[in-house]
Amino acid sequence: MDLTPFFFVGVVIVLAFILGGMSIRIIRPFEKGLVERLGRYQRTLGSGLNLIVPFFDTVQKVDMREIVLDVPPQLVITKDNVGVEVDCIIYCQVTDPVRSRYEISNYIMASTKLAQTNLRNVIGEMELDQSLSSRDLINSQLRDVLDTATDKWGVKVNRVEIQRIDPPVDITEAMSRQMKAEREKRAAILEAEGLKQAAITKAEGYRQSAILEAEGQAEAVRKRADAEKYRQIAVAEGEAQAIGNVFTAIHAGKPDNELITLKYLEMLPKLAEGSANKLFLPYEASGIISALAAMVEGIKTDKTAVPKA
Template sequence: MIETIIIIVIFLVYIAMKYVKILRPYEKGVVERLGKYNRTVSSGIVVLIPFLENLERVDLREQVVDVPPQEVITKDNTVVVVDCVIFYEVVDPFNATYNVVNFYQAITKLAQTNLRNIIGDLELDQTLTSREMINAELREVLDEATDKWGSKVVRVEIQKIEPPKDIVEAMSKQMKAERMKRASILEAEGYKQSEIKKSEGDKQAAILEAEGKAESIKKMAEAKKQALILEAEGESMAIEKVYAAIHEGNPDDGLIAIKYLESLEKIADGKASKIFLPFESSGVLSSVAGIAELFKEDKKE
């Protein structure tokens, strides 16, 4: 009796373990009854009819497919090695279960085929610089193809595009030459700018020097002008005072003659051997003679 109860308990535990399922939050289940699709169940406890129903779990989380590296020929007949990764998620458990046998293999082959088509239309330089375009185009193609498999391709990332070694070496030399060219251009441009700045500096210095000289000459001329004006004003004032003094003293012919003789003395004091007197000096000399006669008369008296 006890053995029978033990057998029944073991059987019930087996039935419970096999036909009572617990689905996680990221899972859904496809239930088949007698080999036919019956229903799709969500997360939680699922009780199946023993021996009649079967449950197929479907993971709804985003998953990754690593596409193996492959050789692809570009438009300009260059062989490159390309590999990529595909991120996808199941959106329809029914189609994901019944419309594809091996999703991993199917999407891998599909990705490799479309990579050949996409890169085959591009030249090597475009292939190396157009990863975003390749990613977007490949994702669009794969998403359209996997729609009937109940899956959605979220994104595609090209991991590596590797040209042949000789191409890499040639590209390296080209890059080095391009950098040297840019360095030479920058150096020449720097020298040009330096010379321009130097010329502008010399120009500004020359302008400032010329302006300084002009200002100095202007000030010197102004000072000389003021000196001449002051000198002329002084001479004018002196002449006016002399003229006023002469008129106030009421000079006669004798005084004028004496001053004339003093002037003649100064003239004769020079080193010249000949002295030219104006024609009017004869009248003055006669006056001098008259003055001399006056002095003689005064002595006789």
């Protein structure tokens, strides 16, 4: 039996599998594939299963994820001639795989060197105090410069972060002493403000206490005056009522001159009380005295007219 046809069929199948394997390229989701045919850029492959021409096409994969570049520390001279050691981190990613492949040979190293150069330029235009307190400004300026420079490479700089800015040891010690003196100054100011506020509060308390005490005394005087006024009104009303009652009783009893004269005589001892050696009688008393004399004369007459036994 001739096995030659089977042999050729087997060879064809093997070659078909080999060619099929060489024609298939799998691109992961975070990658792009650059197809080069005989050394010339042909097209860009997306993620998934892709077919190429074996032996003629080659595929260069480009990672599209964001990467982190650590810029090595370097000595930078500030505007006021102070040497500081600075390093930073760059977050960047490829946006155009074609340009990142064909416009520059190594965009990672180029971005790092560019960051070092521009970091010296940015901080060199600032004084030490400004550079220590303006990290956000440095990050923003450096990001803008790097993003503009790397745009033609198909690379985008998303963020730049300054890790540390270390002044020399003597400058650090001087700054530490300055901060300590500033803290002590603030503490003294706060203590003085506290004492001042306490004195003000104490004085305000005394003032409020004096005001309340004065108001209390005024209220007490007002209450006493009101009570005395009420007492006098009540006494006057009582006396008026008593006089009215006496007046009514006198007029109701219809007294004669002898009764009035007798009551007047009863009042004379009370009128004579006191240390005065003179006694003034009203003009109306002359009529009462005349009535008294007539009364006495009548009594004498009655006694003379009585017959002896």
